Amino acid sequence: MANVGIVGAGLGGLSAAIHLASSGHDITVYERNATAGGKASEISSGGFRFDTGPSLITMPFVLRELYDAGGAEEDERVELLPVDPICRYFFDDGTVLDAASDEQAFCAQVAALSPVDTDAVSRFLDYSQRIYELTSDIFLFHSLTDLKSLLRWKHVKTLLRLPQIDAFRTVHEGVQSFFHDDRLVQLFDRYATYNGSNPYTAPATLNIIPYVEYRMGGYYVRGGIYALVRSLVQLAEKLGVRFHYETTVEAITTKHAVVQGVRTESGIRTHDAVISNADAVYTMTTLLEGSRQAVASKKHHYETLEPSCSGLVFLWGVRGRRDALAQHNIFFSGNYAEEFEDIFVRHIPPADPTVYVSITARVDEDHAPEGCENFFVLVNMPYLTEKNRDYDWAGYRDSVLSRLQQAGVDIETDIVYEEMITPADLEQRFNANRGSIYGISSNSRNAAFLRPSNRIRKPRGLYLCGGSAHPGGGVPLVLLSGKLAAEAVMR
Ligand SMILES: Cc1cc2nc3c(=O)[nH]c(=O)nc-3n(C[C@H](O)[C@H](O)[C@H](O)COP(=O)(O)OP(=O)(O)OC[C@H]3O[C@@H](n4cnc5c(N)ncnc54)[C@H](O)[C@@H]3O)c2cc1C
Known part of the structure; x- marks a missing residue:
């Protein structure tokens, strides 16, 4: 022992x-x-309750396996609730798209948005699944420094099949080769941010994430x-x-x-x-x-x-209910490439941000007082550098509110509770390197090996x-x- x-x-x-x-x-x-x-923390105050970190969980079998390993009884396990729609997308041109958890329903929505891309979602998810099947065993379920594991024939075969796992294109190039409509490219580029990376430089191997989310499901914990x-x-x-x-x-x-x-x-x-x-x-x-x-x-x-991106979080207790919103929502910026240039190249808060909003009170009503909702709001930010360390994050609030307002979601005068978590807070509270949310970024082809x-x-x-x-x-x-x-x- x-x-x-x-x-x-x-x-x-x-x-x-x-x-x-x-x-x-x-x-x-x-x-x-x-x-x-x-x-993965929580804050309760003024009748509101917020998760301050993760809001969506994927690959539920990993958690099941952990509970099994620990011999957890059924009543000692959390209940995972499938999220549907997985996310509601608000594009800069005013279009709204629900990414339904049911693939056919999602494809139907995409067909209405861009008829020429009718079959693209399923083809893209097949490609995403193929990469998952080729890479997950070696890159996720084993240690890359475990020499015995690396020398297993099927792992050697994976390494020999690098072109098939799309390691030579970027996430963006991979996505762009499937979709004609720029909005759909933006939607699927977004998955690179699930480990805090830049879709314009990260290898297209990261395109496995949409498979994990759409075909294995996205979950919330009751x-x-x-x-x-x-x-x-x-x-x-x-x-x-x-x-x-x-x-x-x-x-x-x-x-x-x-x-x-x-x-x-x-x-x-x-x-x-x-x-x-x-x-x-x-x-x-x-x-x-x-x-x-x-x-x-x-x-x-x-x-x-290179650290992953950081994030700026607003926890807003808001009066009233915004019916236009789902449990998970993304309000996309007008120029995604510029946004990532700001974050990863210029290391400055994005001039035109993409904003994520999650409302757990949609499922757990006791997370907000009656007649109110709890908004968890996240904006991707550069990791901390000497240049941005002293940034006035509170001043950024207006950019976030105006992004929501542009999509018809006007909450400013109804905010009755407010808390902000900055990149420096993440660094200080958790010793997160330069305030990174996910640790190390995958912005280069060899990142997985380094x-x-x-x-x-x-x-x-x-x-x-x-x-x-x-x-x-x-x-x-x-x-x-x-x-x-x-x-x-x-x-
Ligand atoms: C705002 C935000 C949103 C996110 N959204 C999602 C999401 O939707 N889905 C998802 O899957 N993931 C999400 N993540 C990422 C996810 O939360 C993290 O990947 C995960 O929780 C990190 O776990 P970890 O094991 O790396 O430990 P950490 O959470 O980094 O914890 C490390 C612990 O070590 C402690 N520690 C550090 N130094 C010391 C020391 N010297 N002595 C003692 N203790 C120490 C810290 O206090 C901390 O408790 C999000 C993260 C954030 C911040």
Whole structure:
């Protein structure tokens, strides 16, 4: 039985804890905040309740597998509710399109919008599915540094089939080759942002995401996404995991290139292995003992990994009900290419933003007082740089409100509760590298191979999980990363 310390109670850390504890290992989790969940947090105030991070969950089988591994009873699992329409899209030209969860219904909507693209959605989803089938086993369900796994013949075959997984075009080029209508190109380009990447530079392999969402489904958790965090903490505790909240790990200590344990305010705690669920770049450049010297002598590449985009969140309690809105809504900018130039090239808040709005009170009525709704509003933002660090985020509010107003959604005078979460807040609260939402971006063809792996070779005994480690960001992938890190510890 190993005695394992886990730094961080984000979803990746919770997944690792459950996988290890269910195999009989002795697990201690250190979390600097007062509650678990990390970026998947919640706020309740003034009769309103908001999830402050994820609002849509995909790949439900990953969660099922985690519950199964932990031996969760039926009543210990959250209820996943299919979202329909998956999203309502408001385009800059005034067009509104519902992406129905039923593929035929979605195709019918697309046919009405752009008759020439009638068959394109199904053809695109077939292509997306093909990439998923070719890549998921090697890129999602196994560790890329597990040599034995890489040498399996089917994985070697995948690597030999790089052109078939569309790694040589960008997401945008891939999407554009299927659709004539620019609005549909914008809609499917958007999926690159599901791991915080730029559709104009990220490899078209990321075009697997629409398959995952449309053919496996998009889900909301009854009671709010935070109910998922609560259920995983309870399951972990039942398996004997110990949680130390408000306990910052100051360093991961080592001796002769082997991990010894962690140092907190109350001293050094020894562990056979340490899994860091904190951001991988932060872990390898700050938290790991001796890492600052390694950075200074340029001994590793972690600082050169491009973070994913960040985000600006407004939590608005709004009087009245806007019938024009669905549970999930996107208000697209007029020029998507310019928006990503602002975010990833100029590193400035987009002059013309795309705005996402999710309203959980549409399903859970008690998330807002009677006659009101809870608006979770997210705008993609550049990761923090010296240039944008002191930006006046509050001043950006007007750009967001006017994007909604342009689509006929006028809420400004009805906002009765308000909270803002900035990129700097994400950095400060969760040690998210430069405020990134998803960890590392996938903006280049080799990003998947440069992504920090779940097992660090030196020092021995250090493992990574979470959005910035393999296989990447977003709820299902960080749950998988926790599983891969746990498996690596057990190996
Ligand atoms: C606004 C927003 C919207 C999102 N929307 C979606 C969505 O709709 N769907 C989706 O799938 N994903 C979404 N995501 C992404 C998803 O939330 C993340 O990928 C996921 O929650 C990250 O989990 P993680 O395991 O990487 O841990 P994190 O959430 O990064 O947690 C790491 C934990 O480590 C702790 N920690 C850090 N340093 C230390 C230290 N030194 N000592 C002790 N503890 C430490 C932190 O406090 C934190 O609790 C969204 C994220 C945000 C912010």
